[in-house]
Amino acid sequence: xxxxxxxxxxxxxxxxxxxxxxxxxxxxxxxxxxxxxxxxxxxxxxxxxxxxxxxxxxxxxxxxxxxxxxxxxxxxxxxxxxxxxxxxxxxxxxxxxxxxxxxxxxxxxxxxxxxxxxxxxxxxxxxxxxxxxxxxxxxxxxxxxxxxxxxxxxxxxxxxxxxxxxxxxxxxxxxxxxxxxxxxxxxxxxxxxxxxxxxxxxxxxxxxxxxxxxxxxxxxxxxxxxxxxxxxxxxxxxxxxxxxxxxxxxxxxxxxxxxxxxxxxxxxxxxxxxxxxxxxxxxxxxxxxxxxxxxxxxxxxxxxxxxxxxxxxxxxxxxxxxxxxxxxxxxxxxxxxxxxxxxxxxxxxxxxxxxxxxxxxxxxxxxxxxxxxxxxxxxxxxxxxxxxxxxxxxxxxxxxxxxxxxxxxxxxxxxxxxxxxxxxxxxxxxxxxxxxxxxxxxxxxxxxxxxxxxxxxxxxxxxxxxxxxxxxxxxxxxxxxxxxxxxxxxxxxxxxxxxxxxxxxxxxxxxxxxxxxxxxxxxxxxxxxxxxxxxxxxxxxxxxxxxxxxxxxxxxxxxxxxxxxxxxxxxxxxxxxxxxxxxxxxxxxxxxxxxxxxxxxxxx
Amino acid sequence: xxxxxxxxxxxxxxxxxxxxxxxxxxxxxxxxxxxxxxxxxxxxxxxxxxxxxxxxxxxxxxxxxxxxxxxxxxxxxxxxxxxxxxxxxxxxxxxxxxxxxxxxxxxxxxxxxxxxxxxxxxxxxxxxxxxxxxxxxxxxxxxxxxxxxxxxxx
Numbered sequence: 110x111x112x113x114x115x116x117x118x119x120x121x122x123x124x125x126x127x128x129x130x131x132x133x134x135x136x137x138x139x140x141x142x143x144x145x146x147x148x149x150x151x152x153x154x155x156x157x158x159x160x161x162x163x164x165x166x167x168x169x170x171x172x173x174x175x176x177x178x179x180x181x182x183x184x185x186x187x188x189x190x191x192x193x194x195x196x197x198x199x200x201x202x203x204x205x206x207x208x209x210x211x212x213x214x215x216x217x218x219x220x221x222x223x224x225x226x227x228x229x230x231x232x233x234x235x236x237x238x239x240x241x242x243x244x245x246x247x248x249x250x251x252x253x254x255x256x257x258x259x260x261x262x263x264x265x266x267x268x269x270x271x272x273x274x275x276x277x278x279x280x281x282x283x284x285x286x287x288x289x290x291x292x293x294x295x296x297x298x299x300x301x302x303x304x305x306x307x308x309x310x311x312x313x314x315x316x317x318x319x320x321x322x323x324x325x326x327x328x329x330x331x332x333x334x335x336x337x338x339x340x341x342x343x344x345x346x347x348x349x350x351x352x353x354x355x356x357x358x359x360x361x362x363x364x365x366x367x368x369x370x371x372x373x374x375x376x377x378x379x380x381x382x383x384x385x386x387x388x389x390x391x392x393x394x395x396x397x398x399x400x401x402x403x404x405x406x407x408x409x410x411x412x413x414x415x416x417x418x419x420x421x422x423x424x425x426x427x428x429x430x431x432x433x434x435x436x437x438x439x440x441x442x443x444x445x446x447x448x449x450x451x452x453x454x455x456x457x458x459x460x461x462x463x464x465x466x467x468x469x470x471x472x473x474x475x476x477x478x479x480x481x482x483x484x485x486x487x488x489x490x491x492x493x494x495x496x497x498x499x500x501x502x503x504x505x506x507x508x509x510x511x512x513x514x515x516x517x518x519x520x521x522x523x524x525x526x527x528x529x530x531x532x533x534x535x536x537x538x539x540x541x542x543x544x545x546x547x548x549x550x551x552x553x554x555x556x557x558x559x560x561x562x563x564x565x566x567x568x569x570x571x572x573x574x575x576x577x578x579x580x581x582x583x584x585x586x587x588x589x590x591x592x593x594x595x596x597x598x599x600x601x602x603x604x605x606x607x608x609x610x611x612x613x614x615x616x617x618x619x620x621x622x623x624x625x626x627x628x629x630x631x632x633x634x635x636x637x638x639x640x641x642x643x644x645x646x647x648x649x650x651x652x653x654x655x656x657x658x659x660x661x662x663x664x665x666x667x668x669x670x671x672x673x674x675x676x677x678x679x680x681x682x683x684x685x686x687x688x689x690x691x692x693x694x695x696x697x698x699x700x701x702x703x704x705x706x707x708x709x710x711x712x713x
Numbered sequence: 714x715x716x717x718x719x720x721x722x723x724x725x726x727x728x729x730x731x732x733x734x735x736x737x738x739x740x741x742x743x744x745x746x747x748x749x750x751x752x753x754x755x756x757x758x759x760x761x762x763x764x765x766x767x768x769x770x771x772x773x774x775x776x777x778x779x780x781x782x783x784x785x786x787x788x789x790x791x792x793x794x795x796x797x798x799x800x801x802x803x804x805x806x807x808x809x810x811x812x813x814x815x816x817x818x819x820x821x822x823x824x825x826x827x828x829x830x831x832x833x834x835x836x837x838x839x840x841x842x843x844x845x846x847x848x849x850x851x852x853x854x855x856x857x858x859x860x861x862x863x864x865x866x867x
Contacts, residue, residue, distance in 0.1 A: 259819045260797070292773065293773045295800065297816075298746065298800070334773055445811055448807060460756045461755045462747075462753075463849075466744050469743060473807060473810035477811075482812045484813065
C-alpha cells in the first residue's frame with residue numbers, strides 16, 4: 110500500500126503520462142536506446158531495465174525513472190552511475206530527485222581520464238590482405254584538451270572473434286554469429302597497430318562537436334560497456350555502430366538511418382562531410398608510406414638505402430657510418446632511415462623481446478650521436494572520400510565474335526582495375542556482387558552474361574625494401590566459350606605473382622589457374638593454367654590496363670593451347686563517371702574469338 | 714584470443730603474487746607496449762594477434778596500466794605523463810635519439826615546457842641519450858626522472 114502510493118506520487122511529480130510518452134519518442138532517447146524501426150539494435154538484454162525495453166521505449170523510460178528514484182545504491186551500481194547519459198537527458202527534461210546521491214567512482218575516473226574535449230572520426234586505409242578489412246575501417250577518437258593527438262582515446266567497435274575458426278570465421282562474420290562490443294584504448298596503441306604493424310595510413314576527421322557533445326558521447330559509451338549487439342560484416346559493422354555515438358548528440362542527422370543494406374566505411378565519412386560536420390582533415394602516414402616518402406624527400410641513393418638496410422638488419426655496424434668521412438647530415442639521413450626500417454625487419458625476422466630491446470637501443474645510440482634533425486616531407490595523397498562512389502552502373506555496346514550486343518551491368522561495390530584510383534589503393538581491385546546482362550538484338554536474345562560473387566586483385570609493388578606477393582581470386586558464374594557457342598560455367602580462379610614498377614606502370618608477372626565447372630554438363634568442365642601478365646599505366650584522367658596470358662586448357666581427356674589478351678582505356682568524366690573502350694581476344698579450342706566494347710559508367 | 718586472456722591475467726595481477734613475478738619479465742621498459750600482454754612471444758606473433766576490421770577486444774583499456782611499474786621519484790602527480798612514457802618507451806627513445814618527433818612533443822606538452830625552450834630541451838635530451846637510456850633494462854620511472862632533471866637545467 111505504502112509502496113504503491115509512493116511509486117504513484119513520485120511518478121506524478123515527473124509529469125503526466127503524456128509528458129513521459131512525449132519524452133519516450135524524443136529522438137535523443139531513441140538514439141540512446143539504439144532504436145531503429147521500432148526496435149533496439151542492442152541485442153544484450155542486460156542493457157535494458159524493463160523486460161520490454163528493447164521494443165518499448167516508453168516502458169524503458171518508466172523503468173529508468175523508477176530505478177533512478179528508488180535505488181538505494183550509493184556506489185557504481187546506482188542507475189545514475191550505470192546510465193549517466195540517460196540520467197543527464199532525463200534530468201534536463203524532468204524535475205528529477207534521487208533517493209540517494211551515489212558516488213560514481215568508476216565512471217568519474219573513466220571520465221576524468223578521457224577528459225573529453227573534442228571528437229574526430231578516424232578512417233584507416235584499405236588492408237587488402239585481410240578480407241575483413243578491404244573496405245577500410247573507422248573508429249572514433251575522443252580527445253582531452255591537449256595539442257598532441259597521441260593523448261586521445263580511440264573508441265572502436267569490433268566483434269569478439271576466434272580467428273582459429275577458419276572458414277566459420279567468415280560465415281559467422283556475415284551472418285551475425287559474433288557479438289560486437291565497443292572498446293576504448295589510448296590512440297597511440299591504435300596508431301601502432303595500424304601504422305606500424307599493418308601499414309595502413311590513417312585519416313583523422315575532426316568533427317564539429319563541442320566539449321558538451323564530447324562529454325555526452327563518453328557518458329553514453331559508459332552505458333555500452335560490455336553490452337553486445339550481433340555483428341554483421343556488411344551492415345551492422347564497426348562503421349555503422351560508431352555512428353550511434355554521433356547520433357546521440359546529433360539525432361537530427363540520423364546518420365545510422367542512412368545505411369541499411371551495407372555500411373561502407375568511406376561512405377560514413379562522406380555522409381559527415383556532406384552535413385558539414387568535418388572541421389579539418391589530418392593525414393597520418395603508415396610506416397611504409399613514411400619509408401617510401403623518406404627515400405624521395407631525402408633523395409637517398411641506392412647505395413645509401415642498401416647501407417641503411419644492412420644496418421637495420423644488423424649485417425653491418427652503425428659505427429661504420431659514424432666513423433666514415435661522409436658529411437654529418439648524410440650520416441643522420443642513413444641512421445634515421447635504418448631506424449625506420451628496423452621495426453619492419455624486426456617483425457619479419459620474428460624477433461624476440463630481449464633481442465629487440467638490445468638492437469633497438471644499439472641503433473638509437475648511434476643515431477643520437479649525430480645532431481642533425483631529419484624531417485622528411487610526406488606528400489598527402491587524395492583522401493578516400495574524394496574517390497569515386499562504390500556502386501557502379503554501366504551501359505555498353507559492342508561486338509562479340511562478330512555478333513552485336515548491348516547491355517548493362519551493376520556492381521554493388523567497390524573498385525575495379527579499370528576505375529580511377531584516386532582515393533583508392535593503386536593496383537587494387539575489390540568487386541563484391543555484380544551482375545551483367547547482355548542483349549543480342551540480331552538474335553533477339555537476352556542472357557545473364559556474368560554474376561560475380563567476389564573478385565579481388567592486389568598488385569603490390571616489390572622494391573629494394575619491400576617484397577610483397579601479388580595475388581588475385583575470382584568466384585563467378587559466367588558465359589564462356591566452348592566449341593561453337595558460349596555457355597554458363599562457374600569460374601573459380603586463383604593467381605599469384607610479383608609486381609614491379611616500370612616507369613609509370615605497375616606490372617605484374619605470375620601464374621593464374623582456373624577451374625571452369627560447366628552448369629550444363631559436368632563433362633564440359635575444364636581446368637586452365639596460364640602464365641600471365643597485367644600492366645596498369647597511370648591514373649587520374651587516363652588509365653590503361655593490359656592483361657595477357659598464354660598457357661593450356663585441360664578438359665577431361667584432352668589438352669589445348671589457351672590464351673587471352675585484353676586491353677582497356679579509361680577516360681575519367683568527373684569524379685563519378687568514366688568512359689571505357691576495351692578490346693580483347695581469346696583462343697579457346699583452337700579458335701580465335703575477338704570482342705570489342707564501349708561502355709559508360711556512373712558511380713553512385 | 715591470447716590478447717584477451719592476457720588482459721584478464723593482467724587484471725588480476727595485483728592480487729596474485731605468483732603472476733606478478735611473471736610480469737617482471739616485461740617490466741615497464743623498452744618494448745613494454747609491444748610485449749606487455751605476452752612477454753614470451755616474438756614481434757611476428759604480436760602482429761598475428763593484433764586486430765583487423767573484425768576482431769575481439771571488448772575491454773575499456775584506459776584506466777589500468779602502470780600499476781605494476783616502478784614509480785618515478787621526481788614527478789609527484791602526473792599520471793598522464795607517467796603512463797604515456799611507460800607505454801611509449803620505444804617511440805620516445807627513438808624521438809630523443811633523433812632530436813624530434815611526436816612522442817617527444819607530447820612529453821614536453823605534458824611537462825609544460827615553454828615553446829621557446831623546446832629546441833634546447835630536445836638537443837639536451839639527444840646529447841644525454843646514453844645517460845637516459847644506460848641499458849636495455851632501463852625502466853620508465855628512471856627515464857622520467859632523468860628527463861625531468863634535464864628539463865630543470867634548460
